[in-house]
Amino acid sequence: xxxxxxxxxxxxxxxxxxxxxxxxxxxxxxxxxxxxxxxxxxxxxxxxxxxxxxxxxxxxxxxxxxxxxxxxxxxxxxxxxxxxxxxxxxxxxxxxxxxxxxxxxxxxxxxxxxxxxxxxxxxxxxxxxxxxxxxxxxxxxxxxxxxxxxxxxxxxxxxxxxxxxxxxxxxxxxxxxxxxxxxxxxxxxxxxxxxxxxxxxxxxxxxxxx
Amino acid sequence: xxxxxxxxxxxxxxxxxxxxxxxxxxxxxxxxxxxxxxxxxxxxxxxxxxxxxxxxxxxxxxxxxxxxxxxxxxxxxxxxxxxxxxxxxxxxxxxxxxxxxxxxxxxxxxxxxxxxxxxxxxxxxxxxxxxxxxxxxxxxxxxxxxxxxxxxxxxxxxxxxxxxxxxxxxxxxxxxxxxxxxxxxxxxxxxxxxxxxxxxxxxxxxxxxxxxx
Numbered sequence: 001x002x003x004x005x006x007x008x009x010x011x012x013x014x015x016x017x018x019x020x021x022x023x024x025x026x027x028x029x030x031x032x033x034x035x036x037x038x039x040x041x042x043x044x045x046x047x048x049x050x051x052x053x054x055x056x057x058x059x060x061x062x063x064x065x066x067x068x069x070x071x072x073x074x075x076x077x078x079x080x081x082x083x084x085x086x087x088x089x090x091x092x093x094x095x096x097x098x099x100x101x102x103x104x105x106x107x108x109x110x111x112x113x114x115x116x117x118x119x120x121x122x123x124x125x126x127x128x129x130x131x132x133x134x135x136x137x138x139x140x141x142x143x144x145x146x147x148x149x150x151x152x153x154x155x156x157x158x159x160x161x162x163x164x165x166x167x168x169x170x171x172x173x174x175x176x177x178x179x180x181x182x183x184x185x186x187x188x189x190x191x192x193x194x195x196x197x198x199x200x201x202x203x204x205x206x207x208x209x210x
Numbered sequence: 211x212x213x214x215x216x217x218x219x220x221x222x223x224x225x226x227x228x229x230x231x232x233x234x235x236x237x238x239x240x241x242x243x244x245x246x247x248x249x250x251x252x253x254x255x256x257x258x259x260x261x262x263x264x265x266x267x268x269x270x271x272x273x274x275x276x277x278x279x280x281x282x283x284x285x286x287x288x289x290x291x292x293x294x295x296x297x298x299x300x301x302x303x304x305x306x307x308x309x310x311x312x313x314x315x316x317x318x319x320x321x322x323x324x325x326x327x328x329x330x331x332x333x334x335x336x337x338x339x340x341x342x343x344x345x346x347x348x349x350x351x352x353x354x355x356x357x358x359x360x361x362x363x364x365x366x367x368x369x370x371x372x373x374x375x376x377x378x379x380x381x382x383x384x385x386x387x388x389x390x391x392x393x394x395x396x397x398x399x400x401x402x403x404x405x406x407x408x409x410x411x412x413x414x415x416x417x418x419x420x421x422x423x
Contacts, residue, residue, distance in 0.1 A: 123285035135363065
């Protein structure tokens with residue numbers, strides 16, 4: 001699929017040569033998109049990343065205690081979110097919104113996976129995540145890991161998180177990126193959404209990933 | 211299992227014009243992406259986010275808890291959020307200090323804000339202030355009353371009672387519907403309750419699971 005609004009990104013690691021190459025490629029893509037064989041000219045409503053951009057690894061442990069990697073979800077679109085089970089607003093809302101996205105997609109829903117990654121691995125054991133997610137949808141995948149594994153996964157998606165000491169009876173609360181991410185069926189990291197994005201908007205975008 | 215319905219949506223948050231495309235090479239910066247072109251203060255420098263757990267404090271087990279299923283005892287038994295609108299018609303400021311209910315062990319006033327798409331929650335030790343002749347709205351997008359350590363699932367379609375404690379108005383008992391969406395947005399908010407100078411309306415809680423316990 002070619003996006004008409006694609007333009008070269010600001011690649012911090014790209015050298016001069018690859019930068020020129022990117023501009024040339026973008027020009028070619030632009031021509032193709034405008035031509036008679038341009039294909040789907042849908043404009044994504046989420047923030048779009050250039051492709052191909054293989055999704056950063058999520059080599060973690062799922063809620064059944066089994067090792068997880070994104071290979072398991074090959075061929076599916078993935079709705080991805082980082083949160084924690086002691087989060088009363090953002091996390092339940094996003095997880096219920098993901099349910100709404102899938103409901104909007106109808107028959108496509110089974111081709112869309114939901115993945116929740118904890119940013120509180122000290123407290124969110126696989127068992128705890130399993131119990132938490134089953135309240136929303138037993139098909140959701142919940143991931144935890146060591147501090148280092150969670151840090152690596154979060155960094156891959158630009159997710160910020162920070163435990164903050166608190167006088168709450170919970171002991172500490174966790175600040176975290178509230179947005180969500182979409183991986184396309186080819187395993188590319190494609191779209192970002194700010195917290196609170198209408199599920200209908202995400203569903204429409206996801207429909208165009210297939 | 212509850213199946214969240216499609217909800218009437220609050221204002222749609224959009225990022226940029228939808229044309230922002232960044233070449234991300236495995237180290238995407240959400241903050242940089244989401245806020246390109248914005249004026250950043252020193253505390254929100256775009257770039258590599260500090261995606262480390264930092265000094266995660268060792269979680270202290272909460273006394274009196276007995277968890278089954280091998281769950282982490284320090285993690286508690288799940289949380290919920292209570293939302294409501296408090297109108298203060300009096301000349302004196304008030305504050306929501308806390309409360310008591312049988313659906314959780316601890317009721318805490320919390321602030322919550324989303325800045326640069328990072329959600330940040332704090333315990334409001336002095337309570338949530340309600341200024342004189344003003345209203346305080348507690349919503350899922352902001353401050354809330356946190357129900358800490360649930361003693362049962364908060365299932366949609368059910369209700370529970372809670373007694374809230376205010377600095378000036380004292381105690382007031384409310385019946386709270388558990389539902390996925392904001393009652394006022396859905397056009398079916400319950401009748402307001404008045405106590406002293408305070409009128410409390412649009413009371414609700416989103417469904418949430420008890421975990422372990």
